[in-house]
Amino acid sequence: MGSTDSKVRCVIIGGGPAGLTAALELSRAGVEPIVFEMDRQVGGISRTVDYKGYRFDIGGHRFFTKVDRVHNWWMDILSEEFLVRPRLSRIYYQGKFFDYPLKPMNALLNVGFFESILVGLSYVKAQAFPSREEKNLEQWVTNRFGKRLFEMFFKTYTEKVWGMKCTEIGADWAAQRIKNLNLGKAALSMLAPKLLTGKNQITTLIEEFYYPRLGPGQMWERVTEMLEERGHPVHLEHRVKTIHRDGEQVIGVTVVDASGKEERYEADHVISTMPVRELLNVLDPLPPADALESANRLRYRDFLTVGLVVESPELFPDNWIYIHSPEVKVGRIQNFGNWSPYMIPDKSTSCIGLEYFVQEGDDLWTASDEELIELGKNETAKLGLIDADKVIDGVVIRMPKAYPVYDHGYKENIDSIREYVDQVPNLHLIGRNGQHRYNNQDHSMVTAMYAAENILGANHDVWDVNVEEEYHEEAGTEKSHGASGERLVPQRVREASPIELLNDAFAKYDPVALGGALGVMIGFAVFLATAILLVQGGENVGETLALLGNYLPGYDVTWAGSIIGSLWGGVFGFVIGFVTAVAINVTVSIHLGKLLRRLGVLEGSLG
Incomplete structure (x- = not known):
């Protein structure tokens, strides 16, 4: 023609x-x-798929x-x-909902006091004894947030989406995809939000779209x-x-x-x-x-949606929920009536979509529609989001090559x-x-x-075309990394040379980061301990803890004292962390210099 x-x-x-x-x-x-x-x-x-009007x-x-x-x-x-729709998206983990993006007070209340202490200790440990190399996502995230937070909010969902272990995903992806989120700043913003303004604020996600x-x-x-x-x-x-x-x-x-x-x-x-x-x-x-x-x-990553029609006018308020619970295969759940009420023809019902990240030809991809609908119904009920008996219909939509893999x-x-x-x-x-x-x-x-x-x-x-520049997930003004315009997806870890391995193994501590981490955690511990005693109340409240006033001028067991104590704790923690990091760096530099000189002699003799 x-x-x-x-x-x-x-x-x-x-x-x-x-x-x-x-x-x-x-x-x-x-x-x-x-x-x-x-x-x-x-x-x-x-x-948009139309199934019987849904x-x-x-x-x-x-x-x-x-x-x-x-x-x-x-x-x-x-x-x-x-x-114009309001945005609400949350993370579901261990039977609880966490705000997304994470908000310190919400996360603290959800995980509980003792788990919060363990998260804090895990964070301090990561700052004091970080992984000497940062080749993969697990090492990168753990070094910045601690092992416990990594396992809560990063590991399961990432592995569901990409079908790779976090130890196989390069650190570069994490560095550019999880930018501007800092646990120290998060804790500080909870204690003294007015101290964080302008470009130093943690970036937030848009609230309407x-x-x-x-x-x-x-x-x-x-x-x-x-x-x-x-x-x-x-x-x-x-x-x-x-x-x-x-x-x-x-x-x-x-x-x-x-x-x-x-x-x-x-x-x-x-x-x-x-x-x-x-x-x-x-x-x-x-x-x-x-x-x-x-x-x-x-290579490509494939995707399927299990749509369920539920005989209930309201289920949960979110547009979508990220499912971090490892006991189910579903990765994300959409509530389409909360995107637009016009997508639901019968207002006595709801319509949700369960998203599974799969590989074309694997067990989920090749399962029958009936099996997938039953799986979706059972998993959503297991999460406590619906009553399985109220599911009255379902449909499966398969999307090959939905995500190009880097x-x-x-x-x-x-x-x-x-x-x-x-x-x-x-x-x-x-x-x-x-x-x-x-x-x-x-x-x-x-x-x-x-x-x-x-x-x-x-x-x-x-x-x-720069798909990362001031992208729509950000409210800040900072430009993103990289000029190539890549919106990153995981890249597998590459092998390093012997010299790179030595430099990674003897990577220097950041004195400001370690000092800041210890300062925030010690200050937060003083504030939290004081707050708990004040909430409990009673006669002679906090009599033992009040002895800290001998070491922290101006501190007593009052709300004003809790702020003063947290500030003093921050100062002492920062000094201890800073001095410790500098001392370690000096010692490590001496030993690294010796090893590099030996390696240079060895390579010269072999060459």
Whole structure:
């Protein structure tokens, strides 16, 4: 089929946010877009599934962005259909709900006094005797929060999502994904919140967000209607079998429809949102062996949602809950009525979605729908969130390749692929799977807008879209780490050289960090001990503890005294920690110098 009229024709592979954004932008600019979507529904993982009138969001998609262009685009498409929704998300652990993000007082009350002391001691231990190397997530988190908090709030959920042990996930991911959260600052903010202001505050998550009345899929269903009105219908259930190229140009695609019929479409440009691993394998002729091998090494994490209809008008107030309890497999639970009440046709019922992070072909992925619905019903009841007998219906939605995985060698593989793709100027890779990049919806849309403008003559670097800059999970003003624009997912640990191992093993203490940790914990202990005595009351309250006044000027067992005592405790703890760290660093430096000199002599003799 040849090009019609004299228009530029662009074939777009994929009907998700990136593909449909590119199609509408090109259509408005006079370019003919032809969109092929392999599934029977548009939206990708931002779709909304309709099951007997109940609408299911696949993963939970807030409409919040720092990119004005994207925000305005959303408002232009669905301005009257947006709701402003309050955000409530919590962590479920050991039968209790913890605020997310974590709030010190809430966490303290939930774990209890004695567990709080153990958490504090674990934190002090981590500061005094940190792991000498920080190669993996467990070491990185434990060094900053202590072993007990790591096991409570990091270990189980991370391993559920990524299917890897925390000891296999690189520390770099933790360093950039868990930034601006500090246990010392958290405790200080609870004791004296006014002392933490401006850029030093712990970043918080947004409290409200926009959400389409009928779920995120409503956005992409409307864009599809607009394209059809403009004469560019989206072709559903059309799988791209071959992308034809002639030298350094793509010239068309061959697609297969639901009936098995093949048809070839010529194209001046091809925009692809399909998984880049599959893209390189359908090129004809195939790309060079090194690029193809790099593509075949890319990995993905898959995802399924078990939707349950419950005969109860109210279940829990959250939009979603993170499930950190290791005794169940479910990772997150959405309550769709709390996203939008219009997603529930029968107001005497509720609709929830249980999210399982899986690998295509594993036991959960291959289980029958009936088995998965029964599993979801039993696990939610086990957590105490629903009455299993009130579940009246269910449905299962499977989403392959939902999360591109950044494992060891990922960057080298992408670099090899880009080196080849950059030689094909009319092949444009955009979106999450198109670039094998863990973008959110808004930044996938920016890549689409840039690609469309490039077709019209611009020169944007689509790979340079910065998905971390002041991202929507942050309220602070600090720029995030890294200029590459990566929204990080776990990277497996790499092997270190002997010299790197020695430097890691003899890593220096941070005197300020150790002093601060001891100061906060000692000060907090004095405050807490005093507060407990005051709450208990009685005659001669705190008579023994009052002896501290001999060492801490101004301290007595009163509320004012508790503040004075905590400040003195902080000062003494800081001094002790600072001096201890400096002394250890001097001793360690002497021994490290000797070992490095010996290693240098050994390497010289072997070389």
